[in-house]
Structures are given as C-alpha cells and as structure tokens.
Amino acid sequence: MRIGLLGTGPWARMVHAPALAAHDAFDLAGVWGRRADAAKELAAQHGTRAYDDVDALLADVDAVAVALPPDVQAGLAVRAARAGRHLLLDKPLATTVVQGRAVADAVREAGVASVVFFTTRFQPEPEAWIAEQADRGGWFTARALWLGAVFTGDSPFADSPWRRTKGALWDVGPHALSVLLPVLGGVRRVAAAVPGPGDTVQLVLDHERGASSTLTLSLTAPPAAAGAGVELRGEAGVTLLPDAADGPLPAFGRAAEALRGAALDGRPHACDAAFALRVTEILAEAEALLEGVRQHD
Template sequence: MRIGLLGTGPWAEMAHAPALGAHDDLEFTGVWGRRPDAAEKLAREHGTRAYTDVDALLADVDAVAVALPPAVQAELAARAARAGCHLLLDKPLATTVAQARAVVAAAEAAGVASVVFFTTRFQPEPAAWIAEQAGRRGWFTARAQWLGAVFTGDSPFAGSPWRREKGALWDVGPHALSVLLPVLGDVRRVAAAAPGPGDTVHLVLDHAGGASSTLTLSLTAPPAAAGAGVELRGESGVTLLPQSAQGPAAALGRAADALLAAARSGRPHGCDAAFALRVTEILAEAEGLLDGAAR
C-alpha cells in the first residue's frame, strides 16, 4: 500500500515517519506539511519525497497518515477520503461533532477504511487487557487518570496551540475513553464535569452496561505526579491497566497493520472513524457542561 504522511511536527517525527518507513507492507511515498522546509527535511531523513501540493500527494497514494491539529486533520481527512485514500488518523478525530461527522460521512461515501490511532489500543499488553476485561461481566465502577505534564515539564508538545486552547479534555480524554468504552459500554450521559487546577477536568460518566466511571484529565500536572492508569472494580475483583514497554512508533505500526487488514477485508476496525466520532460526541457533551459551569 502506498501511503503518504500529512504533517511534519514532533508527533510526525517521533512516531509517524519512523513507523511508515519501517513497515514491510507500506511504501512510504511522500510527505506534505504546512511548512515546506520541514516537509523537505523530514522526507530527506526517511528517504522519501516532499510534496508542496497536498492534492498531488493524494493522487499518488492509496492511503494517508495524518499528524496534524484536529481541525486541520478533519478537513484534510475528508478531502483524502473523497480522493479514494484510506485513512490512518490521530486522536482526537476533530474538536467539533460536525467536523467529525463530515469525516465519517466522506469515508463511508468513498468506501475507504479508517483507523484512528488511540495509542493504548495498539500497544500489546494494554490491548490484550482491554479485550480480556471486555469479555467479563459485572463491572461496577472504573477510575481513569491521565495526567500529563505537557505544560509544566519539558515536552515537545508544549508549544501546541490547539492543546493550549482545548486542554487535557481533548488531548488525553480520548485515550481514557478508548479504554473505558469497550469494557463498560457506551456512555449514556456525562453525569458531571468540573474543572480542577490548570487545565485539569474531572468527569463522571454513566455507562450503558450499568457501571459508572470517573476520569481525571490534565496536561498541567506536576512532572513528579504525571502518569496514566485505569482501575476497574466489579464482580471479578480489582484489575489495573498494564503499562507497555512499546513506544509510539511500534504502536503506530500496529495501527497501520489494522488499516491494511480493514482495507483488504472491508470489515471496520474497532477504532475506526465512527468510534472516534462517538468519542468526539462524549467530549463535546463534557465541554458543554464545563462551559456551563464557568458561566
């Protein structure tokens, strides 16, 4: 499969370009970015071609991987789908429900496959744990904490305008939901949403399976307090989401495997654009509650 990369930022450098270049079943055809000099540099480092015209790249590939801010991603993903390209996207799919729906509609109309890179879902140990817990019944409650130090430590993403605008809810909230939804079921409602220090938010979710969950999300945690974890409690006892030794490039390679499988079989992956749309809807509901509390 010929695949192009849209984006040249830190995430493209550390995850996308290495994963695409190393994958045996992908031909890394080219890179497009909003900064042509950065596209040229990244392409040169990975032995591929820099494109100055995004439509020219879309015409030369079978699929695209996108490492761009969500609003830009949503626009270009729909455009790529209309050009017949399969989609390897990042989370969040978009930061408005309308944008996310437009991506799903374009992919469905074009009959292209989509996979959204919720990192935890493509790391072997967490993925196996999620599948195991999803097969068990009787979950009573869950607690998820995704605490980052993006704005308090030495992070390559500290200068990200969209993260500064949208905060932890939209950046790490998708990670937590990608773990909770397959285990506890869809969210019937966001029962509560409250702000904490910095960009921290606290959510209470009511799940279709009967369980409730609480989420604490932050990009402004002290570096010594940063980390992510999920605890489930129910009839099976207590279990914790395992950590993974696999880095983002290797996990993205597994996401590319999933895209290849979905494109060949025509069967949607569990982390496709439709799933990412549902995540967007939940986050938008939470955002509305937070906005209301701030008035």
C-alpha cells in the first residue's frame, strides 16, 4: 500500500515516518508539511519524496497518515477521504463535533477505511486486557488517571500550540476514553466536570450499561507524579490495566497494519472515525461543562 505522510512535527519524526518506512506492507511514497523545508528534511531521512502540493501527494497514494494538529487534521482528512484515500489519523479526531462529524461522514460516504491511533488500543497487553474485561462484564465503576508532565518536564510537545490551548482534556482524554468505552459501554452523559491545578480536569461519566467512571487528566502534573492507570471494580473484583511492553512506534506499526486490513476486507475497525467522533462528542460535552464552571467562578 502506497501511503503518504502529512505532517513534519515531533510526532511525525519520532513515530509516523520511521514506523511507516520500516513496515514491509507499506511504501512511504511521500511527505507533505506546512513547512516545505521540514518536509524535505524528513523525506530525505527516509528515502522518499517531499511534496509541495498536498493534492499532488493524494493523487499518488492509496492512503495517508496524518500527524498534524486536530483542527488541521480534520480538514485534510475530509479532503483525502473525498479523494478516495484511506485514513490513518491521530487522536483527537478533531476539537469540535462539527469537524469530527465532517470526517466521519466523509469516510462513510467515500467508503474508505479509517483507523485513529489511540496508542493503548494498539499495544498487545492493554488491548488483550480491554477485550477480556469487555467480555467479562459486570463492572460497577472505574477510575482512570492519565497524568502527563508535558508542561512541567522535558517534553518535545511542550511547545505545541494546540495542547497549550486545549490541554489535557483533549490530549490525554481520548486515551482514557479509548479504554473505558469498550469495557463500560457508551456514555449517556458527562455528569460532572471540574477544573483542577494547571490544566488538570476531573470528569464523572454515566455509562449506558449502568456503570460510572471518574477520570483525572493532566499535562501539568509534577514529573514524579506522572503516569497512567485504569482500575475497574465489579462482580469479578478489582483489575488494573496492565503496562505495555513496548512504546508508540511499534504500536503505530500495528495501527497501520489495521488500516491495511480494514481496507482489504472492508470491515470497519473498532478505532475508526465513527468511534473517534463519539470520543469527540464526549470531550466537547465535558469542555462545555468546564467552561460553565469557570465562568461561574
């Protein structure tokens, strides 16, 4: 499968480009970026071509991988889907429901495959645990912590404008939801959303199967306090999300393989644009509640 890469930032350099260039099932056919010099540099590192025109790249590939801010990603994803290209997208799908729905609609109308890279869902140990707990059922409540030190430690993403604007809710919130939704079911409503220190937010979710969950999300945690975890409590007792044995680069390779599989057999992947749209809707609901709390304060 010929695939093009849209984006040249840290995530594209660290994960997308090396994973796609090394994957036996893909030909990294080209790179496009908003900065032509960065696109040329990244393309040269991986022995491929830099494109000045995104439509020219779309004309030459079967699929695109997108490593761009979510508001930019959404518009380009619609454009690529309408050109008949399969989509390997990043989370969050978009930062508004309107943008997210436009992507999901374009994917459905064009009949292309889509996979959104929720990292945890493409790491074998966590994904096996998620499937096991979803089959087991009987869960009463869950607690998710996703605490990053992006703005308090030494992170390559500290200068990301969209992360500074949208914060942990939109950056790590999708990771937490990608674990909770397949286990506890969809969210009927965001029952509460409360701001904490820095960009920290705490959410209470009411799930369709009767369970509730709490999420604590941050990109401004002290480095010594950073980490992620999910705890489930129910009829089977207590269980914890296991650590992954590998990092995002091999996980992205599995996401790319999942896209290829969905394109070949025509069956939607569990982490497709429709699923990512539901995540976007939940985050937008939480954001609206947070804005109300802040205005009241």
